[in-house]
Amino acid sequence: MAGELTMSPVMQDALVILGSAGIVIPVFARFRITPIIGFILIGVAVGPFGLGMLVDENPWLQYVTISDPERLTPFADFGIILLLFAIGLELSFNRLWQLRKLVFGLGSLELLIIGSISAAFFGQYSGMDTTAALALGFALAFSSTAIVLPIAGTKSPVGRAALSMLLFEDIMIVPIIFILGALAPTAAAGGVEGLTNTLVSGGLVIIVLLVVGRFALPRLFSQAARTKSPELFLAATMLVVIGASLATSATGLSPIVGALIAGLLIAETEYHGEVETIMEPFKGLALGVFLITIGMSVNLLQVWANLGEVIAALVGLLVFKAIITGTLLKMMGARRSTAAETGVLMASPSETTLIVLAAATSALVIDTETAQFWQIVTALGLTVTPLLAKLGRVIARRIELAPELPEEDSEEARTIIIGGGRVGRLVADMMTKHDQPYVILDSDPDLIDDAKRNGYRATFGDAARGDSLTRLGVETAPSVVLTMDEPVLAQRLVGKLRKEHPDLLIVSRARDTDHAAQLYRAGASHAVPETLESSLQLSEAVLVDIGVAMGPVIASIHEKRDEFRERLEIDGGLKQPPKLRTSTSEG
Template sequence: MALPFESSAFKDMALVLGAAGLVIPAFAALRISPVIGFILVGVAAGPFGLGQLPGLGMLALSNPDALAAPAELGVALLLFALGLELSIDRIRTMRSLILGLGGVQLASCALLIAGALWLAGLPPAQVAVLAVALALSSTAVGLQLLSASGQINSRTGRTAVGVLLFQDLALAPILLLVGAGSGGNFGLALAKGVAALAIIAVLMRTAAPPLFLQAARTRRSELFMAAALVVLIGSAGLAAAAGLSPSVGALMAGLMLSASDYRRQVEAAVQPFEGLLLGVFLIWVGSGLDLAALAANLWPVLGGTALVLGLKAGAVYGILRLRRLRRGVASHIALLLAAPSETSLIVIGAGVAAGLITGGTAEAALAVASLTLALAPLLGLAGARLEAATSDEMDGEAIPEASGQTVIIGYGRVGRLVAQMLDMHGRPWLAVDSDPDEVQRLRRAGKPVIYGDARRPELLDRLKLGDARAVVLTIDDMRMLDLLTKRIRERHPDLCIVVRARDADHAGTLYAAGATDAVPETVESSLQLAEAVLVDLGVPMGPVIASIHEKRDELRGRIKASGAPLKRPPLRTLRGSKPE
């Protein structure tokens, strides 16, 4: 049966999908996090936005509450993907961050907020629920910002993820305690929750792999995708049936599948839904902001918002500085974790349902939580800028002269190997990396590595590249590689610039930008594969190496000459060629 065009469901679906199709590319072009765009769309399309203006009703959601279920699924999907990425072994290695730092952060922030609420004269039950709820931080927004900036595996990212993961794990007992406050059987609720998580763990180890095996045997990607979604929704539903947050069940499922042979394929299967459903969640958050109500109680809401943000940011910053993290990193994490979470709304809602929070207190708490959650992306971006700005802590150090050295920009996996080979041949080098904590560790180990952000033009001036023998660019950001290559070539026309390229297409772009040599990873892996096959087939090593070098020179010449992607030879050429 066709869905009528004029139906409210069709209109809401078109608004959400249209927002996803417009916001992501538009904000990416502006180099702004799409998180902000989705929240703004929610504010505009919500019941308190454009729908209040005459003639603009078609641009407003008819039933924003209908987005609650897919929004919750979006958060569950995000934690499912996080579980796949973390793995049980990685959690063991992060246990000091998760259990130590995460527990201290949640407890200290909750105590500070509780003290402020107690001074405001609220009853103890309301103080307890609201303090814990507002002490939580947004996993969805935090992970999105860290992933978009490529910092998920940096010291900043690892520390923030450890704290957020503890909060997600703590959500289950928090909800159980709130439910027990309404007179329920806490022991029974706890047993049900533990049993549900145990069942999910067993099913992921025993039933999920055969399901994925059968789906893989069909060689149909849509069936594998369906199997992945069944596992995700089933684990989330089982947790919800036991009184837990669906996202906790999804996180457990992801952790159990992280050691599976199908982990990467499951990640690829659910990835197309992750961004869309997370966008639905953010639109839902934005739609809950009643701008008129905020304006009517402007100063109390703004005061509560400032108080919560100030207490949390100050507590997190102090804790991280005591753990000897740099000021920039501590500031970034403090602002990233300052805003309450989407789960704060869940905990406050549970407190209202249990009768622990009533009347105007509930409305004020929801207003503060919603406003601070809407501000979370801006706070995260401000923290990232603050970390970059305070990098002068290390930038102020004297930079060694680059004269006669090879400068390696990006000291990750590729940069380290280049440095090792230069050491083997007695060639001096100087590396630049953007992870300040890793730089400090390497310098203590005696490595000539300095801190620097390649996005800052002044870095190139301070390196004095005109006196260097060569520059090797190994960072994995394609756009930044193009920009750096062009910028360095404009300033140093005679300098040797060797650049890591993603593929032949990218190598052609880099040659056009001024690279002396661009090394495409896909081409090199193909040549190495051909070399291994020929040697294993018994072809002498000498002729194999000579032919590989000849083929590499041929491909390099074709890329340099065209500055464009390699094209396959015409079919008639293949037919006309004869085997030697």
């Protein structure tokens, strides 16, 4: 009929997803609950095993349900790619090199020990053959990159430990799937040879990406920046991400490897801050699509029919992985609180578990009934991961209490110093000298303990999480001082603080003048470049020592500092150049 309204299934799914995001994000933010749980619950509700089961009796429900989860798979995969790209932006090659011992030490031990013990258990008590037991054991050994890292971040001790293990797991996805194919009853004789060819060709592609990206990306983004077109900048970013992902996937490697490399390469350029800002909404929405697909895979009727077995399997898996991971971290020198929190957080299975189970099922290594049971356990495990994160923090506090501020000072308005290193402590010394209250906030418990032993007012917390600053009274704080040597995190925190507290005095340490200009654009009241201050101090020392009078030297230093500060504010867009201001007044 001409008047009948028709809508393509893709458009209908898009409306459901966007509508879900519009409900989940503000509602869960209102109650300070991670939207991860909300997206998964939405997936359960709108999926074929939720409201989709009632469509035949209630046809109108087709407009608020997604009947075919497979249509969302490409978008969910893209969400994982963007997530790994964002992780790469937060890292650098230098930092990644510093993590090499954790990645290939802790990461390999965690995967091999959990996978091996699980395989031995399934082989001994479930009657599985060796190949099936190995496939299931190593599938369950994976932890969720998509959910764990947004919760833990990459800056805190827990985040660094989780990142190290997850990076190794991501590296091992392809070899494990190839090995399963080689061990399968239907495997071709060239399975091992295919693995070798993939690793060789993949290694060559990675080398090409590193070499070409090092020289081409700065020029590409420089040209995009000159156009002053956000659309072109976004297009250039998507070109790099998708191109790198396709290059690695064409050789048989996971596309997330290419996405991670693209992020690392862009992180080495001066445009990483702009790229991170422009990609943030896309990453969040794409990750939401992935979480919705996880929720849609949960068959509530099947869960209810096997409730006892499912709960027993899930609890047993969570406890086992938490104990093994926590023990390994403690043996490698981590604090008890860090080991406990990381162990609990990493306990749930992963989206990669679903991939490995699907590959093992298609290769006839695991029977369909067993795979479906563990797919349900995995989906439920992913659903409770945010709750595990909260449980891990509670256990960590019970095991080793984090330093807290005295209760009687909780209402005192004070300056919050983010970062308890040498710069943060120097700021604290000056605050003390002038009788100004302060508190140091840092996510490194060792650094906090040392600061408290030396008489500083310090407390443990992650500034990237809003509850830490709220607990310290940021609403009434006269100022916030950012002293950490983390350019990306500093810029992100400045933007967040300025958005939430428009009148707050925000003073931030900057790595150089370019970084200072970025901080001013993000909303900093003052940004102090390290290079500028060291140059001024060197000039003061040499001028005084060669005989110039102290008074004129100090006056000239102050004049030069003000001159640089005005220039940085102009570069940051806070002021107009003097000529423009003059011409305006004269006109």
